[in-house]
Amino acid sequence: MTVIEVKDLHKAYGHNHAVDGVSFAVGKGETFGLLGPNGAGKTTTVECLSGLRRPDSGTVRVLGQDPARRRRALAQRVGVQLQEGELPDRLKVAEAMRLFAALYERPDDWRAVLRRWDLGPIAAKAYGDLSGGQKQRLKLALALVGGPELVVLDELTTGLDPVARRETWTLIGDLKAAGTTVVLVSHYLDEAEELCDRVAVLRKGRIVAHGSPRELAGRTGTASLEEAYLALAEEGR
Numbered sequence: 001m002t003v004i005e006v007k008d009l010h011k012a013y014g015h016n017h018a019v020d021g022v023s024f025a026v027g028k029g030e031t032f033g034l035l036g037p038n039g040a041g042k043t044t045t046v047e048c049l050s051g052l053r054r055p056d057s058g059t060v061r062v063l064g065q066d067p068a069r070r071r072r073a074l075a076q077r078v079g080v081q082l083q084e085g086e087l088p089d090r091l092k093v094a095e096a097m098r099l100f101a102a103l104y105e106r107p108d109d110w111r112a113v114l115r116r117w118d119l120g121p122i123a124a125k126a127y128g129d130l131s132g133g134q135k136q137r138l139k140l141a142l143a144l145v146g147g148p149e150l151v152v153l154d155e156l157t158t159g160l161d162p163v164a165r166r167e168t169w170t171l172i173g174d175l176k177a178a179g180t181t182v183v184l185v186s187h188y189l190d191e192a193e194e195l196c197d198r199v200a201v202l203r204k205g206r207i208v209a210h211g212s213p214r215e216l217a218g219r220t221g222t223a224s225l226e227e228a229y230l231a232l233a234e235e236g237r
């Protein structure tokens with residue numbers, strides 16, 4: 001089953017063609033990575049998937065629906081952890097979890113999600129008093145509390161220390177094992193190699209390469225996704 005279908009997506013900000021004809025599809029249970037340098041159009045693409053931005057042209061279907069028109073219905077089935085998105089400073093961790101769980105018709109047990117993401121010890125802390133890594137983990141837990149079929153994670157582990165990053169990978173592995181479809185925007189190529197079944201490399205709003213990490217390494221004659229990415233970057237100069 002196809003969970004995401006994007007065909008010839010275009011989105012400009014004034015004269016800046018942030019997304020310039022992007023097409024890809026993601027099947028159920030797949031983890032799909034969007035990679036590329038700063039300003040390549042990754043966030044704009046996932047914002048169009050999440051219904052936060054309306055494309056200028058092209059087709060976007062998420063779980064068979066148009067996110068620009070059916071954002072509310074899809075919000076019940078899609079969890080989004082975006083780069084931006086601050087919470088009120090005085091909101092406590094447990095309050096945020098309870099509040100977000102209440103937005104869903106069939107949420108997971110928010111206390112269990114809190115424990116799974118190791119937020120129990122800081123449940124009574126206010127958002128404004130959390131470290132960067134704790135904020136990041138909370139945002140992830142909030143994206144998952146609705147028990148989504150699809151999760152969109154923009155810079156999943158940015159700001160996390162190495163141990164927390166690895167722990168997050170394990171938790172994403174659990175999500176995959178449970179059949180959740182994941183879209184991952186990342187600058188960490190080791191992370192994409194570990195977690196993603198397929199990746200697309202964006203540059204200046206266009207996909208310049210796509211395939212499994214192994215395929216990209218094979219195509220560029222390199223040994224890892226990181227080396228493949230660097231070889232592709234070199235080609236693009």
Ligand SMILES: Nc1ncnc2c1ncn2[C@@H]1O[C@H](COP(=O)(O)OP(=O)(O)OP(=O)(O)O)[C@@H](O)[C@H]1O
Pocket residue numbers: 013016018036037038039040041042043044045
């Ligand atoms: N709200 C906006 N208004 C105007 N221009 C924008 C806006 N959001 C993004 N852009 C521009 O669109 C282009 C693509 O940005 P986008 O954030 O989608 O890229 P990205 O690949 O996610 O980058 P990064 O890795 O830095 O997060 C950039 O040139 C950026 O400056």
